[in-house]
Amino acid sequence: xxxxxxxxxxxxxxxxxxxxxxxxxxxxxxxxxxxxxxxxxxxxxxxxxxxxxxxxxxxxxxxxxxxxxxxxxxxxxxxxxxxxxxxxxxxxxxxxxxxxxxxxxxxxxxxxxxxxxxxxxxxxxxxxxxxxxxxxxxxxxxxxxxxxxxxxxxxxxxxxxxxxxxxxxxxxxxxxxxxxxxxxxxxxxxxxxxxxxxxxxxxxxxxxxxxxxxxxxxxxxxxxxxxxxxxxxxxxxxxxxxxxxxxxxxxxxxxxxxxxxxxxxxxxxxxxxxxxxxxxxxxxxxxxxxxxxxxxxxxxxxxxxxxxxxxxxxxxxxxxxxxxxxxxxxxxxxxxx
Numbered sequence: 001x002x003x004x005x006x007x008x009x010x011x012x013x014x015x016x017x018x019x020x021x022x023x024x025x026x027x028x029x030x031x032x033x034x035x036x037x038x039x040x041x042x043x044x045x046x047x048x049x050x051x052x053x054x055x056x057x058x059x060x061x062x063x064x065x066x067x068x069x070x071x072x073x074x075x076x077x078x079x080x081x082x083x084x085x086x087x088x089x090x091x092x093x094x095x096x097x098x099x100x101x102x103x104x105x106x107x108x109x110x111x112x113x114x115x116x117x118x119x120x121x122x123x124x125x126x127x128x129x130x131x132x133x134x135x136x137x138x139x140x141x142x143x144x145x146x147x148x149x150x151x152x153x154x155x156x157x158x159x160x161x162x163x164x165x166x167x168x169x170x171x172x173x174x175x176x177x178x179x180x181x182x183x184x185x186x187x188x189x190x191x192x193x194x195x196x197x198x199x200x201x202x203x204x205x206x207x208x209x210x211x212x213x214x215x216x217x218x219x220x221x222x223x224x225x226x227x228x229x230x231x232x233x234x235x236x237x238x239x240x241x242x243x244x245x246x247x248x249x250x251x252x253x254x255x256x257x258x259x260x261x262x263x264x265x266x267x268x269x270x271x272x273x274x275x276x277x278x279x280x281x282x283x284x285x286x287x288x289x290x291x292x293x294x295x296x297x298x299x300x301x302x303x304x305x306x307x308x309x310x311x312x313x314x315x316x317x318x319x320x321x322x323x324x325x326x327x328x329x330x331x332x333x334x335x336x337x
Contacts, residue, residue, distance in 0.1 A: 068130035096316035099328035141307035
């Protein structure tokens with residue numbers, strides 16, 4: 001079944017990708033089987049561009065094989081998708097859609113198809129078929145930490161951590177709304193300042209949730225006879241979550257301040273002086289040589305405590321169930337730059 005002979009076949013939910021050909025090429029074919037006359041330019045990031053309105057993605061491992069096709073607008077005209085709402089009329093109800101960098105992507109994972117819509121030009125810009133390089137965003141507790149540190153860097157004062165204070169600043173407002181959604185999703189609480197920053201979430205944790213930290217403490221005490229003896233005396237005191245308050249406070253502070261240090265040079269956009277570039281060179285040289293192993297271990301322990309269930313949410317699940325903002329931060333940041 002050659003897809004270019006009847007492009008509307010791509011909307012058939014029963015389409016068998018294994019029997020489909022695109023320009024006579026099948027998913028799984030080797031790179032060498034692609035006729036050289038089709039290739040219009042050198043590959044970029046694993047993609048081979050053709051003269052026929054189709055781009056072909058090649059796997060990185062050997063033997064290099066065809067793993068995905070991108071059908072471009074010039075061959076999609078007969079689908080007559082001139083308005084965004086027609087995407088679901090032609091392809092059916094999507095399991096998820098996401099706004100990313102000026103585009104909206106419609107995911108049809110069962111068919112291994114992603115439809116891309118350009119929000120600026122208000123037109124379809126491509127259909128991805130195969131081992132889709134564009135995937136649904138999945139959010140873990142580590143992503144919450146990343147977002148929190150980014151937000152706190154923008155809004156240092158907890159007094160402003162509320163919708164009323166931030167409503168006139170879209171980049172900060174929507175980042176705050178993200179965090180509000182995530183603390184509910186990960187069962188941290190409802191108030192970003194009280195429940196997370198001030199560690200009230202510990203009241204919703206059990207001593208069992210500290211097992212990873214306890215195991216790590218035991219590894220530490222085994223390195224010293226003195227610590228082993230002290231542990232025999234102190235271990236029985238760690239019977240409730242409040243016993244760990246200072247430890248968690250220390251880990252959270254260390255994580256935040258170390259990340260802040262690692263971003264020491266991030267505020268530079270450009271510099272014209274030798275002395276400024278020298279300063280960046282010297283400080284960045286040190287930062288690049290910091291061993292982050294222990295920081296990663298500390299943050300792993302924090303993440304296990306913040307989310308003992310190790311939950312993973314798709315962005316669409318968060319939007320549907322927890323009020324996660326359905327916005328394109330790239331566009332918002334550009335508009336407010």
